[in-house]
Amino acid sequence: MSAVLDVTPNKQLSILIVQLGEIEEVFRSLMAVKAVKQLYPEMRFHFIVRTQNSAPLYRVDWIESILEIPHLKVDDSLKTIAHWVDMALLQNYDILANWTFSKRYTRMSSIVTTLIPASVKFGNYLQNDMNIASFDAWSIYREAWLRDLAIDQDIHHTDIITTQLLTALQIHAGEPQADSKASAVSSRNFFKVPNAQLLPNTIAKWIAVHPDSLDLRFEEVIEMILRRHPDYGVVLLNESPMIDSGEVFSNNPRIVNLSGKLNFDSLVSVLSNCSWLIAGRAPISELANLLNVRTIYWIESQPQITGEATYKWSETGPYGNGNIAIRFREEFQPEVIYAVWSYYQSEWFHQNNTTLEKHFENLSLLSLSQGTEIFRSKIRNPQEGGGVSFEPVIDHLTTFEGWMFRLRGQIARAWFCGWVPSIEDEVAKFQLNPNLIKRAREIRDSLRVIEQLCVGGKATSKELGSAVASVKNQKIMSVEDRDMIEAHGKKLQEYENLLSRVVSVEPELKCFYVWYQHLMHNLNGDTLGKMAKETYQAFDLVSEGTELINAYVTKILSRALPKPVNTPDQVKPIIQQ
Protein backbone atom coordinates (compact mmCIF):
# COMPACT_ATOMS: atom_id res chain seq x y z
CA MET A 1 0.00 0.00 0.00
CA SER A 2 1.39 3.41 -0.85
CA ALA A 3 1.20 6.25 1.60
CA VAL A 4 -0.87 9.14 0.34
CA LEU A 5 1.04 11.73 2.33
CA ASP A 6 4.49 12.69 1.07
CA VAL A 7 7.23 12.63 3.66
CA THR A 8 8.54 16.17 3.44
CA PRO A 9 10.43 17.92 6.27
CA ASN A 10 8.61 20.87 7.86
CA LYS A 11 5.41 19.88 6.13
CA GLN A 12 2.36 21.44 7.73
CA LEU A 13 -0.22 18.76 8.27
CA SER A 14 -3.73 19.48 9.34
CA ILE A 15 -4.61 17.15 12.25
CA LEU A 16 -8.14 16.68 13.52
CA ILE A 17 -8.65 15.26 17.01
CA VAL A 18 -12.11 13.79 17.63
CA GLN A 19 -12.64 13.94 21.38
CA LEU A 20 -16.26 13.51 22.38
CA GLY A 21 -15.51 12.04 25.82
CA GLU A 22 -15.63 13.64 29.24
CA ILE A 23 -13.78 16.84 30.13
CA GLU A 24 -10.86 14.88 31.64
CA GLU A 25 -10.42 13.17 28.27
CA VAL A 26 -10.26 16.60 26.64
CA PHE A 27 -7.50 17.58 29.09
CA ARG A 28 -5.57 14.38 28.39
CA SER A 29 -5.90 15.02 24.65
CA LEU A 30 -4.53 18.53 25.18
CA MET A 31 -1.61 17.05 27.12
CA ALA A 32 -0.89 14.77 24.17
CA VAL A 33 -1.13 17.46 21.48
CA LYS A 34 1.04 19.72 23.63
CA ALA A 35 3.80 17.08 23.53
CA VAL A 36 3.36 16.60 19.78
CA LYS A 37 3.32 20.36 19.13
CA GLN A 38 6.66 20.65 20.93
CA LEU A 39 8.25 18.15 18.57
CA TYR A 40 6.34 19.22 15.44
CA PRO A 41 5.59 22.95 15.85
CA GLU A 42 4.53 23.25 12.21
CA MET A 43 1.52 20.93 12.64
CA ARG A 44 -1.96 22.50 12.76
CA PHE A 45 -4.45 21.08 15.23
CA HIS A 46 -8.24 21.04 15.01
CA PHE A 47 -10.73 19.54 17.46
CA ILE A 48 -14.24 18.16 17.41
CA VAL A 49 -15.79 18.16 20.91
CA ARG A 50 -19.15 18.33 22.59
CA THR A 51 -20.23 21.93 23.30
CA GLN A 52 -20.06 21.61 27.10
CA ASN A 53 -16.36 20.68 26.87
CA SER A 54 -15.23 23.28 24.36
CA ALA A 55 -14.21 26.18 26.65
CA PRO A 56 -10.65 24.95 27.38
CA LEU A 57 -9.91 24.56 23.67
CA TYR A 58 -10.84 28.17 22.88
CA ARG A 59 -8.13 29.27 25.37
CA VAL A 60 -5.28 27.52 23.53
CA ASP A 61 -4.11 29.98 20.93
CA TRP A 62 -2.42 27.49 18.61
CA ILE A 63 -5.51 25.33 18.11
CA GLU A 64 -6.70 26.30 14.65
CA SER A 65 -10.38 25.40 14.81
CA ILE A 66 -12.97 23.86 17.11
CA LEU A 67 -16.04 22.18 15.70
CA GLU A 68 -18.75 21.48 18.24
CA ILE A 69 -21.27 18.66 17.98
CA PRO A 70 -24.45 20.44 16.87
CA HIS A 71 -27.54 20.85 18.97
CA LEU A 72 -30.43 19.09 17.17
CA LYS A 73 -34.16 19.53 16.97
CA VAL A 74 -36.11 16.39 16.10
CA ASP A 75 -37.84 18.05 13.11
CA ASP A 76 -34.79 19.06 11.13
CA SER A 77 -32.04 16.91 12.67
CA LEU A 78 -30.86 15.41 9.36
CA LYS A 79 -30.64 18.78 7.70
CA THR A 80 -28.56 20.15 10.59
CA ILE A 81 -26.28 17.11 10.55
CA ALA A 82 -25.79 17.40 6.77
CA HIS A 83 -24.88 21.07 7.13
CA TRP A 84 -22.46 20.23 9.98
CA VAL A 85 -20.75 17.47 7.95
CA ASP A 86 -20.45 19.91 5.03
CA MET A 87 -18.53 22.32 7.27
CA ALA A 88 -16.12 19.53 8.20
CA LEU A 89 -15.77 18.50 4.55
CA LEU A 90 -14.40 21.95 3.70
CA GLN A 91 -11.46 21.58 6.03
CA ASN A 92 -9.40 18.95 4.13
CA TYR A 93 -7.84 17.24 7.13
CA ASP A 94 -4.64 15.25 6.56
CA ILE A 95 -4.86 13.16 9.72
CA LEU A 96 -7.89 12.35 11.85
CA ALA A 97 -7.39 10.74 15.27
CA ASN A 98 -10.42 9.62 17.24
CA TRP A 99 -9.23 9.67 20.85
CA THR A 100 -12.63 9.28 22.52
CA PHE A 101 -12.55 6.46 25.07
CA SER A 102 -15.70 7.05 27.14
CA LYS A 103 -18.03 4.18 26.32
CA ARG A 104 -21.04 6.47 26.26
CA TYR A 105 -19.55 8.40 23.34
CA THR A 106 -17.69 5.62 21.55
CA ARG A 107 -20.43 5.06 18.97
CA MET A 108 -21.01 8.74 18.32
CA SER A 109 -17.29 9.37 17.83
CA SER A 110 -16.97 6.29 15.60
CA ILE A 111 -19.71 7.61 13.31
CA VAL A 112 -18.08 11.04 13.17
CA THR A 113 -14.74 9.40 12.33
CA THR A 114 -16.34 7.45 9.50
CA LEU A 115 -18.23 10.42 8.11
CA ILE A 116 -15.51 13.06 8.07
CA PRO A 117 -12.89 12.64 5.36
CA ALA A 118 -9.16 12.69 6.08
CA SER A 119 -6.18 11.23 4.26
CA VAL A 120 -5.14 9.05 7.21
CA LYS A 121 -7.40 7.92 10.03
CA PHE A 122 -6.77 6.53 13.53
CA GLY A 123 -9.08 5.28 16.26
CA ASN A 124 -12.49 3.67 16.32
CA TYR A 125 -14.83 3.84 13.35
CA LEU A 126 -18.01 2.18 12.10
CA GLN A 127 -17.65 -0.68 9.65
CA ASN A 128 -20.12 -1.19 6.79
CA ASP A 129 -22.06 -3.64 9.00
CA MET A 130 -22.36 -0.77 11.56
CA ASN A 131 -20.12 -2.56 14.11
CA ILE A 132 -17.36 -0.63 15.81
CA ALA A 133 -13.78 -1.50 14.86
CA SER A 134 -10.38 0.18 15.15
CA PHE A 135 -8.19 1.49 12.36
CA ASP A 136 -4.83 1.02 14.09
CA ALA A 137 -2.91 -1.06 16.61
CA TRP A 138 -2.83 1.44 19.51
CA SER A 139 -6.61 1.80 19.30
CA ILE A 140 -7.00 -1.98 19.30
CA TYR A 141 -4.71 -2.07 22.35
CA ARG A 142 -6.86 0.48 24.20
CA GLU A 143 -10.00 -1.53 23.50
CA ALA A 144 -8.32 -4.82 24.44
CA TRP A 145 -6.32 -4.04 27.55
CA LEU A 146 -7.45 -0.69 28.92
CA ARG A 147 -11.15 -1.38 28.60
CA ASP A 148 -10.81 -4.68 30.50
CA LEU A 149 -10.76 -4.19 34.26
CA ALA A 150 -9.01 -7.51 34.84
CA ILE A 151 -6.02 -6.47 32.74
CA ASP A 152 -3.78 -4.02 34.50
CA GLN A 153 -0.85 -2.50 32.63
CA ASP A 154 1.38 0.50 33.20
CA ILE A 155 1.14 2.58 30.02
CA HIS A 156 -0.73 5.82 30.68
CA HIS A 157 -3.66 6.81 28.49
CA THR A 158 -1.92 10.07 27.58
CA ASP A 159 1.20 8.20 26.49
CA ILE A 160 -0.83 5.87 24.29
CA ILE A 161 -2.46 8.65 22.29
CA THR A 162 0.76 10.69 22.18
CA THR A 163 2.78 7.74 20.87
CA GLN A 164 0.05 6.87 18.37
CA LEU A 165 0.20 10.36 16.85
CA LEU A 166 3.99 10.67 17.03
CA THR A 167 4.38 7.33 15.24
CA ALA A 168 1.91 8.52 12.60
CA LEU A 169 3.91 11.69 12.07
CA GLN A 170 7.20 9.81 11.89
CA ILE A 171 5.70 7.68 9.14
CA HIS A 172 3.81 10.39 7.26
CA ALA A 173 5.87 13.52 7.93
CA GLY A 174 9.32 12.25 8.87
CA GLU A 175 11.42 12.72 12.00
CA PRO A 176 10.95 15.95 13.95
CA GLN A 177 13.44 18.73 13.21
CA ALA A 178 16.44 18.73 15.56
CA ASP A 179 15.73 22.23 16.88
CA SER A 180 11.99 21.76 17.26
CA LYS A 181 12.20 21.49 21.06
CA ALA A 182 13.13 25.17 21.12
CA SER A 183 9.52 26.03 20.40
CA ALA A 184 8.07 26.51 23.83
CA VAL A 185 4.57 25.31 24.61
CA SER A 186 4.74 26.38 28.22
CA SER A 187 2.60 24.91 30.98
CA ARG A 188 1.73 27.81 33.26
CA ASN A 189 0.54 29.89 30.33
CA PHE A 190 -0.89 27.00 28.39
CA PHE A 191 -4.36 28.54 28.50
CA LYS A 192 -4.59 32.21 27.63
CA VAL A 193 -6.80 33.52 30.41
CA PRO A 194 -6.81 36.83 32.30
CA ASN A 195 -5.54 36.84 35.89
CA ALA A 196 -8.67 36.71 38.05
CA GLN A 197 -6.80 37.89 41.19
CA LEU A 198 -9.06 35.96 43.51
CA LEU A 199 -6.35 34.94 45.99
CA PRO A 200 -5.21 37.52 48.55
CA ASN A 201 -1.55 38.43 48.06
CA THR A 202 -0.96 38.47 51.83
CA ILE A 203 -0.24 34.75 51.57
CA ALA A 204 2.87 33.58 49.75
CA LYS A 205 1.95 30.04 48.72
CA TRP A 206 -1.33 28.32 47.96
CA ILE A 207 -2.51 24.75 47.99
CA ALA A 208 -5.62 23.86 46.01
CA VAL A 209 -7.83 21.20 47.57
CA HIS A 210 -10.67 19.39 45.82
CA PRO A 211 -12.82 18.06 48.68
CA ASP A 212 -15.38 16.28 46.48
CA SER A 213 -12.80 13.76 45.30
CA LEU A 214 -11.34 13.18 48.78
CA ASP A 215 -12.42 11.42 51.92
CA LEU A 216 -14.44 13.46 54.43
CA ARG A 217 -11.35 13.61 56.65
CA PHE A 218 -9.68 16.00 54.18
CA GLU A 219 -10.41 18.75 56.73
CA GLU A 220 -7.79 17.26 59.04
CA VAL A 221 -5.19 17.48 56.29
CA ILE A 222 -5.94 21.19 55.86
CA GLU A 223 -5.79 21.76 59.59
CA MET A 224 -2.36 20.12 59.86
CA ILE A 225 -0.99 22.12 56.93
CA LEU A 226 -2.23 25.44 58.27
CA ARG A 227 -1.05 24.73 61.80
CA ARG A 228 2.51 23.84 60.83
CA HIS A 229 3.11 25.96 57.72
CA PRO A 230 2.22 29.60 58.30
CA ASP A 231 3.35 30.63 54.82
CA TYR A 232 0.64 28.52 53.14
CA GLY A 233 -3.00 29.20 52.39
CA VAL A 234 -5.63 26.77 51.12
CA VAL A 235 -8.13 27.33 48.32
CA LEU A 236 -11.10 24.97 48.01
CA LEU A 237 -12.01 24.23 44.40
CA ASN A 238 -15.05 21.96 44.27
CA GLU A 239 -17.09 22.34 41.11
CA SER A 240 -20.33 22.78 43.04
CA PRO A 241 -20.92 25.17 45.96
CA MET A 242 -19.62 23.92 49.28
CA ILE A 243 -21.14 24.84 52.60
CA ASP A 244 -18.63 25.85 55.24
CA SER A 245 -18.40 22.93 57.60
CA GLY A 246 -17.61 24.90 60.72
CA GLU A 247 -14.58 24.56 62.97
CA VAL A 248 -11.78 24.48 60.44
CA PHE A 249 -13.02 26.95 57.88
CA SER A 250 -15.01 29.53 59.77
CA ASN A 251 -13.51 32.97 59.46
CA ASN A 252 -10.08 31.62 58.67
CA PRO A 253 -8.43 34.16 56.36
CA ARG A 254 -6.01 31.50 55.13
CA ILE A 255 -8.81 29.44 53.64
CA VAL A 256 -10.54 30.70 50.51
CA ASN A 257 -13.61 28.78 49.44
CA LEU A 258 -14.18 29.28 45.70
CA SER A 259 -16.24 26.12 45.24
CA GLY A 260 -18.99 26.56 42.69
CA LYS A 261 -17.97 30.16 42.00
CA LEU A 262 -15.55 29.78 39.11
CA ASN A 263 -15.84 29.51 35.37
CA PHE A 264 -13.06 27.88 33.36
CA ASP A 265 -10.98 31.05 33.00
CA SER A 266 -11.00 31.92 36.68
CA LEU A 267 -10.38 28.29 37.66
CA VAL A 268 -7.25 28.21 35.49
CA SER A 269 -6.14 31.55 36.86
CA VAL A 270 -6.50 30.40 40.49
CA LEU A 271 -5.02 26.94 39.95
CA SER A 272 -2.00 28.40 38.12
CA ASN A 273 -1.20 30.36 41.26
CA CYS A 274 -1.11 27.23 43.43
CA SER A 275 2.00 25.21 44.22
CA TRP A 276 0.08 22.02 44.91
CA LEU A 277 -3.25 20.33 44.32
CA ILE A 278 -4.59 17.70 46.69
CA ALA A 279 -7.31 15.66 44.97
CA GLY A 280 -8.57 12.24 44.09
CA ARG A 281 -9.80 11.24 40.65
CA ALA A 282 -11.41 14.33 39.12
CA PRO A 283 -10.95 16.49 36.03
CA ILE A 284 -9.16 19.09 38.15
CA SER A 285 -6.25 16.69 38.54
CA GLU A 286 -5.77 16.48 34.75
CA LEU A 287 -6.12 20.26 34.53
CA ALA A 288 -3.45 20.73 37.22
CA ASN A 289 -1.10 18.42 35.32
CA LEU A 290 -1.58 20.49 32.17
CA LEU A 291 -0.66 23.58 34.18
CA ASN A 292 2.30 21.79 35.76
CA VAL A 293 0.88 22.09 39.28
CA ARG A 294 2.22 19.25 41.43
CA THR A 295 -0.46 16.92 42.68
CA ILE A 296 -0.98 14.75 45.73
CA TYR A 297 -3.38 12.18 44.34
CA TRP A 298 -5.49 9.86 46.46
CA ILE A 299 -6.08 6.51 44.79
CA GLU A 300 -9.45 5.09 45.71
CA SER A 301 -9.48 1.36 46.24
CA GLN A 302 -11.91 0.68 43.40
CA PRO A 303 -11.50 1.77 39.77
CA GLN A 304 -13.56 4.84 39.02
CA ILE A 305 -16.41 4.85 36.57
CA THR A 306 -16.96 8.17 34.84
CA GLY A 307 -19.35 8.50 31.94
CA GLU A 308 -19.28 4.73 31.46
CA ALA A 309 -15.51 4.73 30.99
CA THR A 310 -13.82 2.69 33.67
CA TYR A 311 -10.41 3.89 34.65
CA LYS A 312 -7.55 2.16 36.39
CA TRP A 313 -5.52 4.76 38.27
CA SER A 314 -2.21 3.87 36.66
CA GLU A 315 -3.68 4.63 33.23
CA THR A 316 -5.16 7.99 34.15
CA GLY A 317 -3.25 9.02 37.28
CA PRO A 318 -1.44 12.35 37.59
CA TYR A 319 0.71 12.97 34.53
CA GLY A 320 4.13 14.62 34.60
CA ASN A 321 7.12 14.69 36.92
CA GLY A 322 7.02 14.78 40.69
CA ASN A 323 3.36 14.04 41.35
CA ILE A 324 2.59 11.76 44.29
CA ALA A 325 -0.06 9.03 44.29
CA ILE A 326 -1.13 7.47 47.59
CA ARG A 327 -3.16 4.32 48.17
CA PHE A 328 -4.26 3.14 51.61
CA ARG A 329 -4.69 -0.54 52.30
CA GLU A 330 -7.49 0.32 54.67
CA GLU A 331 -9.01 3.68 55.48
CA PHE A 332 -7.96 7.20 54.43
CA GLN A 333 -5.27 8.55 56.76
CA PRO A 334 -5.06 12.37 56.79
CA GLU A 335 -1.78 12.21 58.74
CA VAL A 336 -0.17 10.26 55.90
CA ILE A 337 -1.36 12.74 53.28
CA TYR A 338 0.09 15.54 55.38
CA ALA A 339 3.38 13.72 56.00
CA VAL A 340 3.86 12.96 52.30
CA TRP A 341 3.01 16.50 51.23
CA SER A 342 5.27 18.07 53.88
CA TYR A 343 8.17 15.84 52.80
CA TYR A 344 7.86 16.65 49.11
CA GLN A 345 7.09 20.36 49.49
CA SER A 346 10.48 20.76 51.20
CA GLU A 347 12.45 18.62 48.73
CA TRP A 348 14.54 21.57 47.61
CA PHE A 349 15.50 22.11 51.24
CA HIS A 350 16.46 18.61 52.36
CA GLN A 351 17.83 17.63 48.90
CA ASN A 352 16.97 13.99 49.58
CA ASN A 353 19.34 13.93 52.55
CA THR A 354 16.50 12.43 54.52
CA THR A 355 14.19 9.65 53.41
CA LEU A 356 10.43 9.64 53.46
CA GLU A 357 10.57 6.82 56.04
CA LYS A 358 12.79 8.98 58.27
CA HIS A 359 10.33 11.84 57.84
CA PHE A 360 7.48 9.56 58.92
CA GLU A 361 9.58 8.49 61.89
CA ASN A 362 10.22 12.12 62.88
CA LEU A 363 6.47 12.70 62.84
CA SER A 364 5.90 9.48 64.86
CA LEU A 365 3.86 8.10 61.94
CA LEU A 366 6.08 5.22 60.85
CA SER A 367 3.44 2.59 61.61
CA LEU A 368 0.89 4.40 59.40
CA SER A 369 3.28 4.46 56.45
CA GLN A 370 3.39 0.69 56.49
CA GLY A 371 -0.25 0.43 55.51
CA THR A 372 0.24 2.77 52.58
CA GLU A 373 1.57 2.55 49.06
CA ILE A 374 3.18 5.74 47.82
CA PHE A 375 4.26 6.34 44.23
CA ARG A 376 6.11 9.24 42.64
CA SER A 377 5.54 10.00 38.98
CA LYS A 378 8.44 10.42 36.63
CA ILE A 379 8.67 10.97 32.89
CA ARG A 380 11.24 8.40 31.79
CA ASN A 381 13.74 9.23 29.11
CA PRO A 382 13.20 7.50 25.76
CA GLN A 383 16.06 5.04 26.45
CA GLU A 384 14.03 3.70 29.39
CA GLY A 385 10.85 3.33 27.36
CA GLY A 386 9.58 6.91 27.73
CA GLY A 387 6.23 8.00 29.14
CA VAL A 388 5.10 8.48 32.70
CA SER A 389 5.96 5.88 35.28
CA PHE A 390 4.83 5.60 38.89
CA GLU A 391 7.76 4.44 41.00
CA PRO A 392 7.08 3.10 44.51
CA VAL A 393 8.69 5.37 47.09
CA ILE A 394 8.60 2.96 49.99
CA ASP A 395 9.82 -0.54 49.17
CA HIS A 396 7.34 -3.34 49.52
CA LEU A 397 7.62 -6.99 48.60
CA THR A 398 7.12 -7.50 44.85
CA THR A 399 3.80 -9.26 44.39
CA PHE A 400 3.12 -11.49 41.42
CA GLU A 401 0.25 -9.26 40.29
CA GLY A 402 2.45 -6.15 40.70
CA TRP A 403 5.12 -7.76 38.58
CA MET A 404 2.64 -8.80 35.86
CA PHE A 405 1.27 -5.25 35.84
CA ARG A 406 4.74 -3.92 34.94
CA LEU A 407 5.46 -6.77 32.59
CA ARG A 408 2.36 -6.20 30.45
CA GLY A 409 3.62 -2.69 29.78
CA GLN A 410 7.00 -4.15 28.75
CA ILE A 411 5.26 -6.58 26.39
CA ALA A 412 3.36 -3.71 24.77
CA ARG A 413 6.57 -1.69 24.38
CA ALA A 414 8.19 -4.70 22.71
CA TRP A 415 5.22 -5.02 20.33
CA PHE A 416 4.90 -1.35 19.50
CA CYS A 417 8.45 -0.05 19.70
CA GLY A 418 10.64 -3.16 19.62
CA TRP A 419 12.11 -2.01 22.93
CA VAL A 420 12.66 -4.08 26.07
CA PRO A 421 14.62 -3.12 29.16
CA SER A 422 17.48 -5.23 30.49
CA ILE A 423 15.81 -8.20 32.19
CA GLU A 424 18.81 -8.55 34.50
CA ASP A 425 18.38 -4.95 35.74
CA GLU A 426 14.62 -5.25 36.06
CA VAL A 427 14.75 -8.46 38.09
CA ALA A 428 17.49 -6.98 40.28
CA LYS A 429 14.90 -4.38 41.40
CA PHE A 430 12.51 -7.08 42.63
CA GLN A 431 12.25 -8.04 46.25
CA LEU A 432 12.07 -11.78 45.75
CA ASN A 433 9.80 -13.64 48.12
CA PRO A 434 8.40 -17.17 48.37
CA ASN A 435 5.00 -16.25 46.93
CA LEU A 436 6.47 -14.57 43.85
CA ILE A 437 8.78 -17.53 43.24
CA LYS A 438 5.94 -20.01 43.70
CA ARG A 439 3.69 -18.15 41.23
CA ALA A 440 6.57 -17.73 38.76
CA ARG A 441 7.05 -21.51 38.81
CA GLU A 442 3.32 -22.15 38.40
CA ILE A 443 2.87 -19.86 35.41
CA ARG A 444 5.51 -21.75 33.41
CA ASP A 445 3.08 -24.57 32.57
CA SER A 446 0.47 -22.21 31.15
CA LEU A 447 3.13 -20.32 29.19
CA ARG A 448 4.37 -23.58 27.71
CA VAL A 449 0.85 -24.49 26.52
CA ILE A 450 0.25 -21.04 25.03
CA GLU A 451 3.60 -21.25 23.26
CA GLN A 452 2.60 -24.61 21.74
CA LEU A 453 -0.74 -23.19 20.65
CA CYS A 454 1.05 -20.29 18.97
CA VAL A 455 3.36 -22.69 17.11
CA GLY A 456 0.28 -24.61 15.94
CA GLY A 457 -1.64 -21.45 15.11
CA LYS A 458 1.20 -20.04 13.05
CA ALA A 459 1.65 -23.32 11.14
CA THR A 460 -2.09 -23.53 10.39
CA SER A 461 -2.26 -19.87 9.28
CA LYS A 462 0.65 -20.54 6.93
CA GLU A 463 -1.05 -23.65 5.55
CA LEU A 464 -4.25 -21.69 5.10
CA GLY A 465 -2.31 -18.99 3.24
CA SER A 466 -0.74 -21.61 0.94
CA ALA A 467 -4.07 -23.34 0.36
CA VAL A 468 -5.72 -20.05 -0.60
CA ALA A 469 -2.79 -19.10 -2.86
CA SER A 470 -3.11 -22.37 -4.78
CA VAL A 471 -6.75 -21.61 -5.59
CA LYS A 472 -7.07 -19.54 -8.73
CA ASN A 473 -10.40 -17.96 -7.89
CA GLN A 474 -11.56 -17.57 -4.28
CA LYS A 475 -15.21 -17.52 -5.31
CA ILE A 476 -15.18 -20.53 -7.60
CA MET A 477 -13.15 -23.48 -6.31
CA SER A 478 -13.31 -27.26 -6.13
CA VAL A 479 -15.10 -28.98 -3.26
CA GLU A 480 -11.76 -30.42 -2.05
CA ASP A 481 -10.17 -26.96 -1.95
CA ARG A 482 -13.17 -25.54 -0.13
CA ASP A 483 -13.09 -28.38 2.44
CA MET A 484 -9.37 -27.90 3.03
CA ILE A 485 -9.76 -24.15 3.60
CA GLU A 486 -12.68 -24.80 5.94
CA ALA A 487 -10.64 -27.39 7.88
CA HIS A 488 -7.83 -24.86 8.41
CA GLY A 489 -10.37 -22.30 9.57
CA LYS A 490 -11.86 -24.75 12.06
CA LYS A 491 -8.41 -25.63 13.37
CA LEU A 492 -7.68 -21.95 13.99
CA GLN A 493 -10.95 -21.69 15.87
CA GLU A 494 -9.89 -24.66 18.01
CA TYR A 495 -6.60 -22.95 18.90
CA GLU A 496 -8.56 -19.89 19.99
CA ASN A 497 -10.85 -22.02 22.16
CA LEU A 498 -7.86 -23.76 23.74
CA LEU A 499 -6.25 -20.39 24.42
CA SER A 500 -9.41 -19.32 26.21
CA ARG A 501 -9.27 -22.48 28.37
CA VAL A 502 -5.63 -21.88 29.36
CA VAL A 503 -6.32 -18.32 30.49
CA SER A 504 -9.33 -19.42 32.50
CA VAL A 505 -6.87 -21.49 34.55
CA GLU A 506 -4.29 -18.67 34.71
CA PRO A 507 -6.22 -15.36 34.64
CA GLU A 508 -3.01 -13.30 34.73
CA LEU A 509 -2.49 -14.41 31.11
CA LYS A 510 -5.97 -13.37 30.01
CA CYS A 511 -4.34 -10.38 28.29
CA PHE A 512 -3.07 -12.64 25.49
CA TYR A 513 -6.45 -14.12 24.73
CA VAL A 514 -8.12 -10.70 24.73
CA TRP A 515 -5.38 -9.26 22.51
CA TYR A 516 -5.72 -12.13 20.04
CA GLN A 517 -9.52 -11.77 19.97
CA HIS A 518 -9.32 -8.05 19.27
CA LEU A 519 -6.76 -8.53 16.52
CA MET A 520 -9.12 -11.07 14.92
CA HIS A 521 -12.07 -8.69 15.26
CA ASN A 522 -10.05 -6.05 13.44
CA LEU A 523 -8.71 -8.14 10.56
CA ASN A 524 -8.60 -5.74 7.65
CA GLY A 525 -7.39 -7.93 4.82
CA ASP A 526 -9.81 -8.04 1.90
CA THR A 527 -8.76 -11.55 0.85
CA LEU A 528 -8.47 -14.84 2.72
CA GLY A 529 -4.73 -14.87 2.01
CA LYS A 530 -4.23 -11.48 3.68
CA MET A 531 -6.36 -12.53 6.63
CA ALA A 532 -4.28 -15.71 7.03
CA LYS A 533 -1.16 -13.52 7.14
CA GLU A 534 -2.70 -11.28 9.80
CA THR A 535 -3.69 -14.34 11.85
CA TYR A 536 -0.09 -15.58 11.65
CA GLN A 537 1.09 -12.18 12.95
CA ALA A 538 -1.42 -12.29 15.81
CA PHE A 539 -0.09 -15.66 16.99
CA ASP A 540 3.45 -14.37 16.54
CA LEU A 541 2.79 -11.37 18.78
CA VAL A 542 1.25 -13.56 21.48
CA SER A 543 4.23 -15.88 21.17
CA GLU A 544 6.64 -12.98 21.65
CA GLY A 545 4.74 -11.91 24.76
CA THR A 546 4.98 -15.36 26.31
CA GLU A 547 8.70 -15.53 25.47
CA LEU A 548 9.29 -12.30 27.33
CA ILE A 549 7.46 -13.57 30.43
CA ASN A 550 9.41 -16.82 30.19
CA ALA A 551 12.70 -14.93 30.10
CA TYR A 552 11.73 -13.11 33.30
CA VAL A 553 10.59 -16.34 34.97
CA THR A 554 13.92 -18.01 34.13
CA LYS A 555 15.86 -15.07 35.55
CA ILE A 556 13.75 -14.93 38.72
CA LEU A 557 14.11 -18.66 39.31
CA SER A 558 17.86 -18.58 38.67
CA ARG A 559 18.19 -15.83 41.28
CA ALA A 560 16.11 -17.88 43.67
CA LEU A 561 18.33 -20.97 43.39
CA PRO A 562 20.12 -21.83 46.60
CA LYS A 563 23.73 -20.60 46.47
CA PRO A 564 26.51 -23.08 47.35
CA VAL A 565 28.30 -22.18 50.55
CA ASN A 566 31.94 -22.96 51.25
CA THR A 567 32.43 -26.44 52.72
CA PRO A 568 35.03 -26.87 55.46
CA ASP A 569 37.61 -28.34 53.11
CA GLN A 570 37.32 -25.28 50.84
CA VAL A 571 38.04 -22.95 53.71
CA LYS A 572 41.66 -22.04 53.65
CA PRO A 573 43.38 -22.41 57.01
CA ILE A 574 44.44 -19.15 58.57
CA ILE A 575 48.16 -19.15 58.95
CA GLN A 576 49.23 -17.51 62.11
CA GLN A 577 52.19 -15.19 61.57
Add this chain to the structure above:
Amino acid sequence: MVIDIQLLQGKIIEDLEQHPKNFTQLMEELALEILSDEDLAIASSTVNDHQDRGYA
Protein backbone atom coordinates in the same frame (compact mmCIF):
# COMPACT_ATOMS: atom_id res chain seq x y z
CA MET B 1 8.17 -9.08 16.62
CA VAL B 2 7.07 -5.49 16.21
CA ILE B 3 3.51 -4.84 15.06
CA ASP B 4 3.14 -4.59 11.30
CA ILE B 5 3.62 -1.03 10.07
CA GLN B 6 0.24 -1.18 8.32
CA LEU B 7 -1.38 -1.30 11.75
CA LEU B 8 0.71 1.63 13.01
CA GLN B 9 0.35 3.99 10.04
CA GLY B 10 -3.45 4.22 10.34
CA LYS B 11 -6.00 3.72 7.60
CA ILE B 12 -4.98 5.49 4.42
CA ILE B 13 -8.01 6.77 2.53
CA GLU B 14 -7.32 6.68 -1.19
CA ASP B 15 -10.29 8.66 -2.45
CA LEU B 16 -11.25 11.58 -0.24
CA GLU B 17 -14.05 12.66 -2.56
CA GLN B 18 -15.93 9.42 -2.17
CA HIS B 19 -18.52 9.25 0.63
CA PRO B 20 -18.76 6.08 2.74
CA LYS B 21 -21.15 3.54 1.18
CA ASN B 22 -23.76 4.05 3.89
CA PHE B 23 -23.41 7.83 4.12
CA THR B 24 -27.10 8.57 4.69
CA GLN B 25 -27.46 5.79 7.23
CA LEU B 26 -24.43 7.13 9.12
CA MET B 27 -25.94 10.61 9.25
CA GLU B 28 -29.20 9.19 10.57
CA GLU B 29 -27.29 7.19 13.20
CA LEU B 30 -25.35 10.28 14.23
CA ALA B 31 -28.55 12.27 14.59
CA LEU B 32 -30.01 9.51 16.78
CA GLU B 33 -26.89 9.40 18.96
CA ILE B 34 -26.91 13.17 19.46
CA LEU B 35 -30.63 13.28 20.19
CA SER B 36 -30.45 10.43 22.68
CA ASP B 37 -27.48 12.12 24.39
CA GLU B 38 -29.48 15.34 24.66
CA ASP B 39 -32.37 13.36 26.19
CA LEU B 40 -30.02 11.74 28.68
CA ALA B 41 -28.51 15.08 29.59
CA ILE B 42 -31.98 16.48 30.31
CA ALA B 43 -32.93 13.39 32.31
CA SER B 44 -29.82 13.60 34.50
CA SER B 45 -29.09 17.28 34.45
CA THR B 46 -26.34 17.07 37.08
CA VAL B 47 -24.26 14.44 35.33
CA ASN B 48 -21.71 15.58 32.83
CA ASP B 49 -22.85 19.17 32.81
CA HIS B 50 -19.57 21.00 32.93
CA GLN B 51 -21.23 24.34 32.47
CA ASP B 52 -22.14 24.01 36.15
CA ARG B 53 -18.77 22.52 37.09
CA GLY B 54 -16.36 25.28 36.33
CA TYR B 55 -15.02 23.88 33.06
CA ALA B 56 -17.07 26.03 30.75
